[in-house]
Amino acid sequence: MIEVSDLRVDYDDFCAVRDLSLTIGDGEVCGLIGPNGAGKTSTMRAIVGLLEPTYGSIRVGGIDARERPDDAQRTMGFMPDFAPVYEDLKCWEFLDIFAAAYKIPKAIRKQRVEEELARVSLTEKRDVPAGTLSRGMRQRLTLAKTLLPDPQFLLLDEPASGLDPNARIELKQIIRSLAVEGRSVLVSSHILSEMSEFCTSVAIMERGRMVVHGTIAEVQAKFNQGVELHIKVLERAEELGKWLLHYEGVLATERNGSANELTVRFAGTDEQSIANLLADIFRADFRMVSFAPRQEGLEELFLKVGAKEVS
Amino acid sequence: MSVNETEITAESVANTTKPEKGWDWSILTDNPIIIKQSRVRLKRSSMISWFMVIGVLASAVIWMEFQFGTKRYDRSAGYILGGMVFMMLIVGTQQLALMITATRATGMIDFHRLSPQSPVSLLIGFLAGGPIREYAIVAFAIPFLILACVLYGTPLTGLFILLLAAFSLTLLMHGLTLVSAMLSKNPNPNAAKGASWGVFASMGMLGPLFSGTMAVDRLAGDPPKAQFYGIATTVPIVFTGIACVASGFFLVAGVRRFKDDIRPSLTKRQTLLALSMAVLIGWGLLFQSVFPYDNFVKPFELTIIGFWTLVSFILIGTAAPDRVTYIGGLRRSLRLGLRRPGPFEDRALNRWVIGGFAGILTAGISGLYVIRNALYDEVSALPGASTATAILVVLEFGLALQYYRLRLGKQAGGAFALFLFVAWLVPFILGMALTLASGISQENEGNGFILMSISPLFGVPLGTGVIQISDIPIKECQLAALIPTLFAVFIFNQMITNLQRRIDRRILPEHQSPNVDPFAWLDDATPQELVARKMKS
Numbered sequence: 001m002i003e004v005s006d007l008r009v010d011y012d013d014f015c016a017v018r019d020l021s022l023t024i025g026d027g028e029v030c031g032l033i034g035p036n037g038a039g040k041t042s043t044m045r046a047i048v049g050l051l052e053p054t055y056g057s058i059r060v061g062g063i064d065a066r067e068r069p070d071d072a073q074r075t076m077g078f079m080p081d082f083a084p085v086y087e088d089l090k091c092w093e094f095l096d097i098f099a100a101a102y103k104i105p106k107a108i109r110k111q112r113v114e115e116e117l118a119r120v121s122l123t124e125k126r127d128v129p130a131g132t133l134s135r136g137m138r139q140r141l142t143l144a145k146t147l148l149p150d151p152q153f154l155l156l157d158e159p160a161s162g163l164d165p166n167a168r169i170e171l172k173q174i175i176r177s178l179a180v181e182g183r184s185v186l187v188s189s190h191i192l193s194e195m196s197e198f199c200t201s202v203a204i205m206e207r208g209r210m211v212v213h214g215t216i217a218e219v220q221a222k223f224n225q226g227v228e229l230h231i232k233v234l235e236r237a238e239e240l241g242k243w244l245l246h247y248e249g250v251l252a253t254e255r256n257g258s259a260n261e262l263t264v265r266f267a268g269t270d271e272q273s274i275a276n277l278l279a280d281i282f283r284a285d286f287r288m289v290s291f292a293p294r295q296e297g298l299e300e301l302f303l304k305v306g307a308k309e310v311s
Numbered sequence: 312m313s314v315n316e317t318e319i320t321a322e323s324v325a326n327t328t329k330p331e332k333g334w335d336w337s338i339l340t341d342n343p344i345i346i347k348q349s350r351v352r353l354k355r356s357s358m359i360s361w362f363m364v365i366g367v368l369a370s371a372v373i374w375m376e377f378q379f380g381t382k383r384y385d386r387s388a389g390y391i392l393g394g395m396v397f398m399m400l401i402v403g404t405q406q407l408a409l410m411i412t413a414t415r416a417t418g419m420i421d422f423h424r425l426s427p428q429s430p431v432s433l434l435i436g437f438l439a440g441g442p443i444r445e446y447a448i449v450a451f452a453i454p455f456l457i458l459a460c461v462l463y464g465t466p467l468t469g470l471f472i473l474l475l476a477a478f479s480l481t482l483l484m485h486g487l488t489l490v491s492a493m494l495s496k497n498p499n500p501n502a503a504k505g506a507s508w509g510v511f512a513s514m515g516m517l518g519p520l521f522s523g524t525m526a527v528d529r530l531a532g533d534p535p536k537a538q539f540y541g542i543a544t545t546v547p548i549v550f551t552g553i554a555c556v557a558s559g560f561f562l563v564a565g566v567r568r569f570k571d572d573i574r575p576s577l578t579k580r581q582t583l584l585a586l587s588m589a590v591l592i593g594w595g596l597l598f599q600s601v602f603p604y605d606n607f608v609k610p611f612e613l614t615i616i617g618f619w620t621l622v623s624f625i626l627i628g629t630a631a632p633d634r635v636t637y638i639g640g641l642r643r644s645l646r647l648g649l650r651r652p653g654p655f656e657d658r659a660l661n662r663w664v665i666g667g668f669a670g671i672l673t674a675g676i677s678g679l680y681v682i683r684n685a686l687y688d689e690v691s692a693l694p695g696a697s698t699a700t701a702i703l704v705v706l707e708f709g710l711a712l713q714y715y716r717l718r719l720g721k722q723a724g725g726a727f728a729l730f731l732f733v734a735w736l737v738p739f740i741l742g743m744a745l746t747l748a749s750g751i752s753q754e755n756e757g758n759g760f761i762l763m764s765i766s767p768l769f770g771v772p773l774g775t776g777v778i779q780i781s782d783i784p785i786k787e788c789q790l791a792a793l794i795p796t797l798f799a800v801f802i803f804n805q806m807i808t809n810l811q812r813r814i815d816r817r818i819l820p821e822h823q824s825p826n827v828d829p830f831a832w833l834d835d836a837t838p839q840e841l842v843a844r845k846m847k848s
């Protein structure tokens with residue numbers, strides 16, 4: 001578990017992170033979202049110990065990262081947004097020297113290097129100088145380096161930047177599998193649609209402050225006024241619209257042009273209420289083609305939280 | 312998984328990679344940076360070429376002495392040693408600077424910092440790995456050097472001591488380069504290239520010491536004698552000792568910088584220790600003094616005081632936090648319920664430390680006179696005003712630097728340089744002009760010296776009477792140096808106090824008011840309500 005409380009980071013006269021508190025549980029993938037300059041990278045760098053916070057407490061797996069930074073760092077893997085590599089080394093050599101840095105025993109070092117190269121699909125490039133790799137491949141090589149010591153806690157700063165679609169899918173799978181293994185992952189990214197696919201919680205930052213933090217469902221419940229339902233009937237769409245307006249919990253209905261489709265805003269966000277509504281529509285003898293509650297993605301959530309409004 | 316189980320897991324992970332107690336030999340045998348550099352810079356093909364070139368050149372300089380019948384193999388050894396020193400000092404230092412700046416510029420240094428590698432392991436890695444090819448070449452050349460010495464009959468013990476001095480000089484220069492490359496705000500490899508050449512241009516005087524123009528036998532067979540604390544020894548041994556002590560402080564600074572970029576190179580306590588070591592070295596060197604006794608301080612002794620002052624100036628730079636660092640420290644202290652950072656914390660102002668510097672300098676100068684009087688079996692009074700000025704100069708420098716850093720933050724450098732120019736250089740220039748003008752008209756020649764003395768850097772030597780010119784009004788020069796320095800110390804101290812209070816007044820309210828969540832108003836509101844509220848406001 002990563003626990004951050006009252007974290008403050010100052011640069012010159014600018015406060016990058018202001019009294020931020022954040023908790024990431026085991027097996028949790030937390031998406032750190034915010035516009036440029038929100039303080040995401042500063043937060044991550046402070047957690048891993050690359051930046052000295054003005055004050056605040058950081059505990060990583062129960063270890064006080066500020067009192068025992070070396071011990072805390074041994075449990076963490078950090079991948080920065082711009083991944084540097086030793087350009088004059090081959091890919092396997094690059095991983096090999098970091099395997100030495102992470103004190104992986106010599107007997108299993110080669111095996112671990114090959115495993116991580118395979119995990120990021122770079123086995124074919126093992127003998128290629130790292131300097132000749134594309135940006136996406138460098139990113140993957142750095143990810144392999146980050147995973148080399150088998151860290152319990154992962155902090156990935158914009159890990160998907162520069163990756164091609166295939167690599168992004170692989171990255172998602174890697175992150176999911178790490179979460180399944182019980183590791184805590186903090187990921188920052190601008191590609192919110194993708195983050196919603198693997199994040200179990202979100203933390204939205206703006207101007208150094210934490211605007212909201214919780215599971216996606218919690219944040220949705222906090223900011224959504226009900227759930228949006230897309231209903232398509234075979235006929236009598238207008239009649240259904242009027243019927244729904246008298247139904248308890250329906251806030252608004254809108255017919256999509258002349259089609260037999262309706263968009264309904266329903267106050268009940270729990271599955272039971274939605275199931276009851278569906279059953280009642282059937283009972284009212286409307287012939288339904290489709291009924292789809294639409295979950296809002298992180299992008300909409302981010303806009304709804306209105307970080308810009310807040311600032 | 313419960314929280315407790317997780318804690319155990321994290322602890323165990325932390326412990327698995329923890330080095331065992333005692334010296335970790337893997338720092339040398341399995342150092343990632345040395346491995347990296349070996350793979351890149353010790354490629355077989357290039358090393359064979361290098362060894363062939365070195366072998367041919369070294370053999371040639373030895374064979375030439377035989378062929379021409381001069382048999383001065385000590386000269387051959389001089390050429391080989393000169394080449395070795397060139398490789399280690401010039402090429403090696405440049406490689407080290409390039410490697411550090413490149414590692415910093417790419418951000419790779421952070422990867423190493425985040426690994427379980429200790430800062431000491433990083434330091435050793437860079438020191439040994441940066442110039443690894445140069446070390447390999449030097450190691451290859453050593454047998455040729457020994458051969459030349461054996462052929463001439465130069466004692467190998469002397470050669471060993473000479474090599475030790477050469478290596479300690481290399482360590483000193485590499486330590487200096489390492490710290491300056493780690494401190495550089497612009498980690499640009501090209502800048503490092505220029506900087507390392509600049510360092511060696513200034514070290515030009517050391518070149519002839521080891522160059523091929525001097526026969527090795529003069530340094531190794533019959534080295535120049537030295538006295539250190541009355542112990543009869545040789546110059547290479549004294550030099551090695553001093554270089555090792557100085558290197559020790561550079562290496563400590565390097566370890567701190569490898570830990571992170573935030574902390575100053577030395578702690579405040581370490582700066583005090585460094586100045587104390589400089590004083591001890593200075594006292595030891597006094598025994599070397601062979602100058603005739605004067606009424607006041609002799610040039611050698613004045614040079615030692617100047618050396619202590621210079622060391623103080625350098626150390627003060629590491630002990631004076633800038634505005635942001637101080638405010639950060641203040642915020643942290645307030646958070647912990649303290650009024651200000653402790654006097655020896657990195658983020659504390661340097662007033663206590665420069666007070667300590669003044670104390671050490673006072674002890675140093677007093678000791679200097681005690682030793683001088685004991686050595687010459689005579690008693691002479693301290694030139695009090697000049698001694699006080701020499702100590703006050705350090706206070707003035709330290710307080711002025713602290714004031715500008717506290718006031719202007721990162722822009723302090725320019726303002727501080729301007730202050731030094733106006734306070735220390737302008738009086739000298741004006742005084743010099745007045746002295747020259749008075750010399751021509753042969754009237755009031757002393758006024759120029761008095762004006763010159765307003766700059767303490769010149770006022771102290773003039774006030775001690777070490778400069779043997781009959782027209783110098785010594786008493787007036789002493790006062791001219793003392794009064795402005797004393798005034799500056801008082802003014803800067805007061806300005807720091809005022810500024811500190813102003814900063815306190817700004818920061819304190821932030822910590823006295825309850826921590827209000829600025830986004831609390833979001834909690835119960837729907838987006839529509841938020842927009843409506845916003846519109847209303």
